[in-house]
Amino acid sequence: MRVSITDVARHAGVTPAVVSRVLNGDPKLQVRAETRDRVLAAARELDYTPSHAARALRHNRADALGLAVHDVANPLYGEIIVGAQKAAADAGYVLLLADVDGLARGDETFRRAVHGGAIDGLLLQRAGTASDRKIIDTATARIPTVLLNDRSTTHASVALDDVAGSRLATQHLIELGHTRIGHLRVGGTQRSGSRVRGWRDALTRAGVTADPGWLAAGGHTVESGHAGMRELLATPNRPTAVVGGNVLAAIGALTALREAGLHVPRDLSVVAFHDVRYAAHLVPPLTTVAMPLRELGVAAVTLLLERLDGSGPRQVVVRDPSPTLIRRGSTAPPPS
Amino acid sequence: MRVSITDVARHAGVTPAVVSRVLNGDPKLQVRAETRDRVLAAARELDYTPSHAARALRHNRADALGLAVHDVANPLYGEIIVGAQKAAADAGYVLLLADVDGLARGDETFRRAVHGGAIDGLLLQRAGTASDRKIIDTATARIPTVLLNDRSTTHASVALDDVAGSRLATQHLIELGHTRIGHLRVGGTQRSGSRVRGWRDALTRAGVTADPGWLAAGGHTVESGHAGMRELLATPNRPTAVVGGNVLAAIGALTALREAGLHVPRDLSVVAFHDVRYAAHLVPPLTTVAMPLRELGVAAVTLLLERLDGSGPRQVVVRDPSPTLIRRGSTAPPPS
């Protein structure tokens, strides 16, 4: 059926040991060039590929990484996955997809994969929900784990430079002449706090003290963004511009503004995190801060591989390329 | 380190054979209830999970499926993946992610996974590109394969009911009073042909003969959709409504219309395939045909598992739930 190392050995007139050692380039192997060639030729001729299971069993290593996210269809995580997949493949690792919520529900399939050694390490999305901590701790206890897209003081993690991104967005608005700038925070995660900090930083630098009313919960859905925007509109010292922590929330905000009879960007400017593909095709085309999501995926895999080599947990912030402002039609100088 | 079946056996005072047979419910095993309990208790106590590699080696089966798509970040495929992931997990299979383009470039990692038996079957996106055929044939020769989201006469495949979807979209326009209805075809695949057929069917039923000028290449990018729409606008017997084969192409079409000074839907109606999450937030909110993408993913896994059990290649069309029209703001009666 399958062609095994024994077949190759027979074909080359040697023992399996030699085949293994030639193919893996064992430095302590002494072998005549002629023999080596015979082995290589036989392997090529029979189109031999070693059994994944057999190697994994022997090495106690699967050459596979797990990737568990909440929603694969979320385009943001799609980008992260693309980067992670590429980096893993380059390093000779295969990527195994799982559903965090499944994990939370105690999905036996994935539990067995982790406990049974089907993966060597795990990339785990941290959403900031209550059940998260338990999942994270269980995983970490079993297997080297890296948290995606958020900072952690206790676990290895890879985050974006949210402070810089948020500062960039806010500065853009300041440069346009805005001083009353609101922020729709995502909530629940470290990065939410970072974005608040970046926003406040930029305001402080411009000599503006942030009004507490300028900070509202935007969540990460269209509905929550809609609600958050309405809240901002109701505040006495109403902002003339808003930094949105999440694209979907920003879309909800745009709807709320349209409903309130306000024109974007004439009456109010909006800039949001993450330059998703359709941002340019909303009306108005959304000004965004492009964050290096793919690079985050790459960095996560890199860090995880480091951990597999025995390094301790480390917190990485991906700053390259740095957050970039994509100017489109949703930002303009404040109404005079 | 890892707790193995031998540890459990020792702990329960039996041999590994008994442990294995108890845990796997071997029907020919005769065992005292008391012994069985001891084994189960030991397994639970030590938190034993069998080694994935060892079972895979023994069974010559990895309990894993491969999933190779062109672009994980594409929200359409995201939905398919979500469905596939869930179905695979339910069946006790784990999902392994790969990049078709990597495959085309001869990505060694994935080649080794396939050849080395790390996956039992493969779900493969068919894009209709030139290099596709080679990849498909290579994969099929090695491993049971199911093609995603398109029909094939030679290989196992799972497709959507594109004829019905296209007919539904066209009928909607007809019901609004349109007779001159264009179609932006995706091109390259079977499903593109199916959509043309559905469109033509609906027109014929309404007693309208399709003008050749009403059919243009829309591709699956914003740019190609833009170009295709311009082509349609230039035709002598210009349509008053358009069915778009792809959302991104439809977005490009909307832009082209805006540039041409035409108002959607007052001057021209647009309906497009696939109800992506942001369709409601484009301006105008896009009327779409929602296709059962998740169910496609589920059906693909189901078919693949069937094939693993020895059934021959089969072509499946997912009709449940049937295509649904989501009426939004981009369709209206034709200008009078």
Place this chain on the structure above:
DNA sequence: CGGCTTGGGTAAACCGTTTTAATTACCCGA
């Protein structure tokens, strides 16, 4: 010419499970 090195390999154990065939324990009736 005997012992030592070195080149060129080989033999065998091992990784953790599963499974078939074989072995032991036990009970019962004669």
Place this chain on the structure above:
DNA sequence: TCGGGTAATTAAAACGGTTTACCCAAGCCG
């Protein structure tokens, strides 16, 4: 008390590699 028969359990091989220790032959040196 001893077969015989069945119930309960075990031994061992096999899956396909990898790796360590070892072996043999040839050459070299003293």
